[in-house]
Amino acid sequence: MVPSPSTSAPAETCGPVLPGSVCAVKLRCVFLLKCVSRRVCVCVCPVSYVERGRQHRWRCAQVTFTCPTEASCQRWVAGIRELLAANASRPRRLLVYINPYGGKKQGKRIYEQKVAPLFARAGVSTHVIVTEYANHARDHLRTEAELKQFDGVVCVGGDGMFSEIIHGLIWRTQVDGSVDPGCPDETLSPCSLRVGIIPAGSTDCICFATVGTNDPVTSALHIIVGDSQAMDVCSIHHNNTFLRYSVSLLGYGFYGDVLTDSERKRWMGPARYDLSGLKMFLTHHYYEGTVSYLPARGILGTPRDGARCRSGCVVCQHNGQLLSEKAERYETENDGEWRTIRGKFLAINAASMSCACPRSPKGLSPAAHLADGTTDLILVRKCSRFNFLRHLLRHTSKDDQFDLTFVEVHRVRRFRFTPRHCQSDSDLELDLRENNKGQIFSQICTDHPACGCAPAYSSWNCDGEILTHTAIDVRVHCQLIKLFARGIEELESGLCVTVT
Ligand SMILES: Nc1ncnc2c1ncn2[C@@H]1O[C@H](COP(=O)(O)OP(=O)(O)OP(=O)(O)O)[C@@H](O)[C@H]1O
Ligand SMILES: CCCCCCCCCCCCC/C=C/[C@@H](O)[C@H](CO)NC(=O)CCCCC
Numbered sequence: 001m002v003p004s005p006s007t008s009a010p011a012e013t014c015g016p017v018l019p020g021s022v023c024a025v026k027l028r029c030v031f032l033l034k035c036v037s038r039r040v041c042v043c044v045c046p047v048s049y050v051e052r053g054r055q056h057r058w059r060c061a062q063v064t065f066t067c068p069t070e071a072s073c074q075r076w077v078a079g080i081r082e083l084l085a086a087n088a089s090r091p092r093r094l095l096v097y098i099n100p101y102g103g104k105k106q107g108k109r110i111y112e113q114k115v116a117p118l119f120a121r122a123g124v125s126t127h128v129i130v131t132e133y134a135n136h137a138r139d140h141l142r143t144e145a146e147l148k149q150f151d152g153v154v155c156v157g158g159d160g161m162f163s164e165i166i167h168g169l170i171w172r173t174q175v176d177g178s179v180d181p182g183c184p185d186e187t188l189s190p191c192s193l194r195v196g197i198i199p200a201g202s203t204d205c206i207c208f209a210t211v212g213t214n215d216p217v218t219s220a221l222h223i224i225v226g227d228s229q230a231m232d233v234c235s236i237h238h239n240n241t242f243l244r245y246s247v248s249l250l251g252y253g254f255y256g257d258v259l260t261d262s263e264r265k266r267w268m269g270p271a272r273y274d275l276s277g278l279k280m281f282l283t284h285h286y287y288e289g290t291v292s293y294l295p296a297r298g299i300l301g302t303p304r305d306g307a308r309c310r311s312g313c314v315v316c317q318h319n320g321q322l323l324s325e326k327a328e329r330y331e332t333e334n335d336g337e338w339r340t341i342r343g344k345f346l347a348i349n350a351a352s353m354s355c356a357c358p359r360s361p362k363g364l365s366p367a368a369h370l371a372d373g374t375t376d377l378i379l380v381r382k383c384s385r386f387n388f389l390r391h392l393l394r395h396t397s398k399d400d401q402f403d404l405t406f407v408e409v410h411r412v413r414r415f416r417f418t419p420r421h422c423q424s425d426s427d428l429e430l431d432l433r434e435n436n437k438g439q440i441f442s443q444i445c446t447d448h449p450a451c452g453c454a455p456a457y458s459s460w461n462c463d464g465e466i467l468t469h470t471a472i473d474v475r476v477h478c479q480l481i482k483l484f485a486r487g488i489e490e491l492e493s494g495l496c497v498t499v500t
């Protein structure tokens, strides 16, 4: 047995190790290889690999191989380097944007201390831009960035920063491919560059829902090993004018009001959402309007089937293929099947993914899928404070948040919302006939906010940004973007099963 080198990791002999043995499992995850020293007849070679920890965390571990001769050590090093070079999914050059003001303002420190050293060890080169103002990253990606030089884009920040990045990338991809990004009926071209998220925000919902944790080291390792996870994107239009894209939550009513209120408290950091959440829960505003939607037909999965979207999800694979092959026919077949619901709502939420985050580990729609071409439209009708609290608390417990008489959920491909004050004259007349005097009074009070009555309209929270319009048309674009992630893994604890 060769003596251990003076590193913290245990030594293993290279000679008898054959592919298929334990070391070969680890070698699949190798991202660093360097022959560091030579002892008398012994070559020492530390190899870094990924080790799974608890709660979906990944860590970089090291194993030290020793070889009896320098020649055999070099053969091993060359062999492993060749394998790594042949792996086309691993990025070699990345464009990194850091928001220094997201979350607890730790983005720069997190990147420099936790991520940059890992990229350097893995031989990934980077071009780093620390943003100087909001939309800096978006505008740079739209017009200036030389994207051909890079294998991916990395976003250091929260959901808002990620939103900037995808707005820049999607726009650029459409313009480069001569597609009109402003038209709601256009089939958008998918972005070829993958996006990596190093979480440094307040909610980090997109990172959490695609990786299973909001841990910067784990995300860096997913980028290094070259993971890929497709993701749906919703385009949002108002009167045929493009407003924004959304990948996680589009929320009117409760979540719109929480966001509006919390923006005034940005100085508080992530705690602003707790305070505004409590305030808006107590305020208990409801809003009137009309929701029309195109139900998703012929696809696998329903919002209440309990099937979670996990790594290698068959629902996403099946539906993704169905939509890409039959997109045209599918849209035409479904035209005319629009359904309409008119009512008073405490919240209207569209979750294009589970929206799991540390505040709500299973998310707003636990069975929503990352890449199935649909969004889960959740309507929470006017109810008592007590009942609304029951619904909200179910975001944090195991109970079904949709198993309540005042909540309904529909898996949809497209939906529209019109607040009551924007409805056409004929619609309003219909409402006046249907409704009683008290409701007419609430409409009148819209125009007289000084009287202290409830406001008639809320705002849309679009992935943490406020939309400028309330009447919107939302369409899901199946698998428009790709992330350096693999979806949440469901593994038996302690098992390493990545041998492929
Ligand atoms: N240099 C900058 N100065 C000011 N604002 C910036 C800068 N760079 C980016 N931004 C903006 O900061 C906003 C918030 O950033 P980010 O999403 O990173 O953090 P957060 O809002 O705290 O987290 P989360 O979105 O996860 O709740 C984004 O909308 C982004 O456009
Ligand atoms: C009385 C209180 C009961 C407690 C109920 C807790 C429920 C928590 C659900 C959290 C759901 C977050 C959905 C994610 C939305 C993100 O796209 C967005 C951008 O980061 N974050 C917010 O809008 C931030 C929204 C934060 C809302 C609290």
Ligand SMILES: [Ca+2]
Pocket: 232, 351, 352, 353, 368, 369, 370, 371, 372, 373, 374, 375
């Ligand atoms: Ca989806």
